[in-house]
Amino acid sequence: MRQAGEPRPQPAGDWAVCPRCREMIYGPRLARNLRVCPGCGHHHRLTAPERIAQLFDEGSTELLALPVWSGDPLRFTDTKPYAERLEAARTATGLDEAVVLARGTLGAHPVLAAVMDFRFLGGSLGTAVGELITLAAERALSERVPLLIVTASGGARMQEGALSLMQMAKTAQALGDLDRAGILTVSLITDPTYGGVAASFATLCDVIVAEPGARMGFAGPRVIAQTIRQELPEGFQTAEHLLEHGLVDTIRPRAELRETLTRLLAAGSRRIRPDGSPPPAEYSLIRDPGRLPDADVRDTVRRARHLGRPTTLDYIGRLCTGFEELHGDRIGGECPSIVGGPACLDGVPVMVIGTQKGHTVKELRERNFGMATPAGYRKSARLLRMAGKLGLPVITFVDTPGAYPGVEAEEQGQAVVIAENIRLMATLPVPVITLVSGEGGSGGALALAVADRVLVCSHSIYSVISPEGCAAILWNDPAMAPEAAEALRIDAGALLRLGIADAVVTEPAQGAHSDPDLAADHVHAALTSVLAELRALSAAELVAERHARFRAFGAVESFISATEEAMQS
Structure with missing residues (x-):
């Protein structure tokens, strides 16, 4: 390489x-x-003009010639004067600087792009580069269109001294302005992306996409090896290494970039479903406990855990279009037990997040049986914040026996990240819908279920602890799990009577695994109906009503009425 x-x-x-x-x-x-x-x-490597031609819709591109000063502020000279280096770079590339700005459409979605060109002094970050990135962000802010940044840089432009260093703060500030305005930012990492670029605008975007093999890091391999004499692992700092460690969202080969970026830009467009009318939900959404048949809780537990039961990814595949799975917690971890990313539900951009089990023993092991680590909850928190920024409704799917309880998880703050997720969901200024699609186990489930509407599938369960755990602790006998399941009131009917669930989504008679397509039709109708209700509310109303919903649990009046109704049933 x-x-x-x-x-x-x-x-x-x-x-x-x-x-x-x-x-x-x-x-x-x-x-x-x-x-x-x-x-x-x-x-x-591609030149900036080649990259723009590949990504933008044909005939849509407008190059932006924004005024910047690109001079020699320090009158710097190494083996030759910096002014001569600048002039040679301009002659060799035909560019004024290491960034080209363009406006146009990508997959019919408007976008403003800042594309770096490594040919120009190694794409180094100097005052002109920082100014161009900042101007691009300011233009995206004024036009309220997403910003795409394509990076290619060896690091800071040393010939401009501390002025080059200041561009990191300046560009970070500009991206912060886009965050506060709710404007989507996407970074495309190409080889190489190092130093001040990696430590500022390249990694501050909402979504980070990387080309295969692209390298990114704060210090390059030669700097690390020469400075601290550390032997570097094979593949160090490559896109694949970064994805494994939760530092980029996805890797896409060049032929798939347009399609991937189109899906991401669709999430930032906030399009409305053309006819605005959800399909009818009467046949699939039950709010009256009296309409539910009597349930055998032991049978319900068995069906909730059935290996054939649709998973989060199964439901997303059947219900949504344009799903783009995002990865990583951005601080070194990736957890396959939680999946998520932007998608469209009947033309409405949403953020979908859920616990993921699997259908085979191999997949269950790879997904840690749907038990998320702290990296999974940090990833979900990142996606929740992104949804809040972009104004995307959130749909969460819960099917987990609980959060992973291992030693490493405890050392990495499992309790803390669950608590932070719960607090974050409580204040999200967008509609939040949770579907308990299988097992809802303890705080690991609640971390994705602080919602405006909590829906439970008719053969799902939701509890403070598993029946087996409860039996082991209170009966001192795991064989008493069936009795514990009855006593815990974990079935859909009891959850609806207690007010834990707002509605029950009907399943095929033998369970969702018996007819996954029909089960998905019921879930689709329920979600679109509830989403239409919630989208009519303002952000302030959503947060206030969500607060009131959870504030009522355990309050004397609601506790007495809910408990009496549950016991009478």
């Missing part, structure tokens, strides 16, 4: 040499393949 300072491969006539596999590639073929090696998949 070539290092950050190496030039892009030069064609010999109509041929080029891939720097990774060293194979000769026919130039026109490489161009047709978006400058990706057809043999090894290596993503060759």
Whole structure:
């Protein structure tokens, strides 16, 4: 793999040499393949104009020539004067600076882009680059369109001294303004992205997409090796390494970037369903406990845990379009037990988040049986904050026996992250709907269920503890789990009578696993109906009513009435 300072491969006539596999590639073929090696998949660097041409809709692009000063503030000279270096870079690239700004559409969605070009002094972050990124953010703010930043940089521009350093704060400030205004920001990480760029605008966007093999870090491998003599692991700082450690949301090959970015931009557009009318929900949504048949709680527990039961990803696949799964907690962790990302439900952009189990023993193990670690709850909190910023309704799916209780989870603050998730959900200024689709276990479930409306599937359960755990603690006998399940009132009917659930979503008679498509139809009707109700409320009304909903649990009046009704049943 070539290092950050190496030039892009030069064609010999109509041929080029891939720097990774060293194979000769026919130039026109490489161009047709978006400058990706057809043999090894290596993503060759693109110029800013090439990148813009690949991403933007044809005929939509307008290059923005915004005035910036790009001079020699320190009168710096190393082996040659900085002014000469600047002039040589301008001559070689045809660019004024290392960033090109463009306005246009991507997948028919308006977007403003700031695209870096590594050819211009290694894409280094100087005063002009910081000014252009800031101007792009300010223009996105004034036009209220999403901002896309494509990064390619070796780090700070040393020839501008501390003035270069100040650009990190300046650009971070500009992205903060977009956060407060609720405008989507997306970062596309290309190889390489280092130093001040990585430690500012590249990693401050709502979503971070990376090309395969792209490297990103604060200090480059050579700096680390020379400074502290530390041996670096293979693949260190590559996109794949970053995804594993929760530092980027997703990796997409160049051929898939337009489709991925289109889905993300759709989430920032807040489009309304064309006809505005949800499908009828009368047949699938029950609010009156009297309409529910008597349930055998033991049978309900068995069905709630059935391996064939639809998972969060199953429901998302059947109900939503344009789902883009996002990964990572951005501080070093990724948990596969919680999945989430933006999607569209009947044309309405939403944020979907849920616990994920699986249908096989292998998948259950890979997903930790749906028991989330602290990284999972930090990831969900990041997505919840993103939803609040962009004004996206939140839909959460809960199917977990509980949060992961291991030693590492405790050391990483499992109790703290659950508490913070609960507090965050309580104040989100957007509609929040929770569907308990299988098991709702303890605080690990509640961390995704502080909602305006809590729906439970008719063969699901929701409890402070599992029946087995309750039996072991109170009866000192795990075999008493069936009796504990009855006593805990964990079935849908009891949850509705107690006010824990706002409504029950009907399932096929034998359970959702017996007909997943029909189960998804019922969930779809229920969610769209409830979402239509909630979208009519203001942010202040949503937060106030959510506060009142949870404030009432345990208050004398509500406690007596709910308990009496539950006991009478």
